[in-house]
Amino acid sequence: MKDAATPSGIETELEKYRRLFRSMPDYATFSILKTGEFIDVNPGFERLTGYRRDEVIGRTSASIDLWVHPEHRAAIVQRLQTTETTSIETQFRDRSGNIYDVDASMAIFNVNGEALLVATARDVSARKRQEQELEQYRTTLEKLVEQRTIELESAMQKLKDLAAHDELTGVGNRRDLNTHLEQECATFKRLAVPSSVAVFDLDNFKMVNDRYGHAAGDEVIKAFAQIIRREMRVVDYVARYGGDEFVLLLKGITAEAALVPLGRIREAVLAHPWSALIPDVALTTSIGVASFHPSESADDTFRRADKALYQAKLEGRNRVVIAAAP
Structure with a gap:
């Protein structure tokens, strides 16, 4: 007709x-x-x-x-x-x-x-937003450029030579994460530029593995990693810590300011069509975040973020919780 x-x-x-x-x-x-x-x-x-x-x-x-x-x-x-x-x-x-x-x-x-x-x-709104975020971070970075040393450049080159990526998801692996955390913590203590650590995992992920097997679980983990990489700021760094647990290093912002990009990731996970991978499954993510503190090591900050993740689970999941100050 x-x-x-x-x-x-x-x-x-x-x-x-x-x-x-x-x-x-x-x-x-x-x-x-x-x-x-x-x-x-x-x-x-x-x-x-x-x-x-x-x-x-x-x-x-x-x-x-x-x-x-x-x-x-x-x-x-x-x-x-x-x-x-x-x-x-x-x-x-x-x-x-x-x-x-x-x-x-x-x-x-x-x-x-x-x-x-x-x-x-x-x-291309997302790309434009990323370009704006990159420009804002570049402005902050200009204040630090003169204080960057040949030693840091050498360390970054060594990182590139390492096998630094998780095989399943393509994000950083646990070894690479430790290096990034130590470097960012050292920069924070030297220059007082804020940075934060966020720890994620999928709520009720064990049910996916138990009911559908590890092959299905791997597909879910890969999709989770893709969501984080798509929604995170371009200046930030993400690594897989193990299983369905990921760590995001948010550069140049406090934990309070990190609620905005982390909220964007949480909402994207909630809205994702998980049932396209596994029928009748809907997944959410819980997130704990902590800012670096002068009295702490990188490991201390990570543990506070991990504890905040546990608190997010206790409070009902599908939420972001800021870690208590040390």
Whole structure:
């Protein structure tokens, strides 16, 4: 059946692209170049904008206030007068008013004499946030650069030569973790730049191993590690301590400030579709975090974070607990 909002003659030509179009994970739209009316949108568009397909067919991006910077779209249309394809970094606004950074690509093609615009866009907000975090950390690091020594550079080079990664997850291993903890603790004591240690594990993970076996448990551990690596700040360091227990070294912030990135990880674990790996399983994570203290060794700080993790379990799991001061 033809879509009533699609101009006559175009639907037949578009049909061969429709399956690929709808399977794309990113935002994708077809629209009429002259009027800007949407001909079709894919599920990626619906996820990014919050609008259903039937709500936008026949409407324009201006009518739903999609472009945060409408002048960017005008520049794109002008550019497409002389080229068939172009791209831009811009911002989109969803139905709820949330703003997303996107990389957008657009191209023109003609069907039965009608100029159509196909647009794809990818949400790069996380990358932008990481770039901002990296820039903030770089500013802090500039204060330390003059105090870094050849000895530290030599130690870092030796670390690169070690087999420093966990075989299952690809994150740091326990030996590499010990080195990072000692170095960060020494830097803290020398320069008074705050850093924190967080200890994670999965709530009720033993049930997964007992009921489904260690092979399934390994898949869960790998997914857990991927979530942490995806959601952690780019300046931080993560290692697998053993089993389902991971340690995150949060550089440049106190335990109180660490609640924000740690909360992001906790929520991502809660929202993860674990049942895609193991039917009828939903997992959460408990986290203990402690700041380095002048009176403590790196091991002391780790033990306080580990104790806070245990406290998080006692308080009901699926939470972040800050360790008591030494």
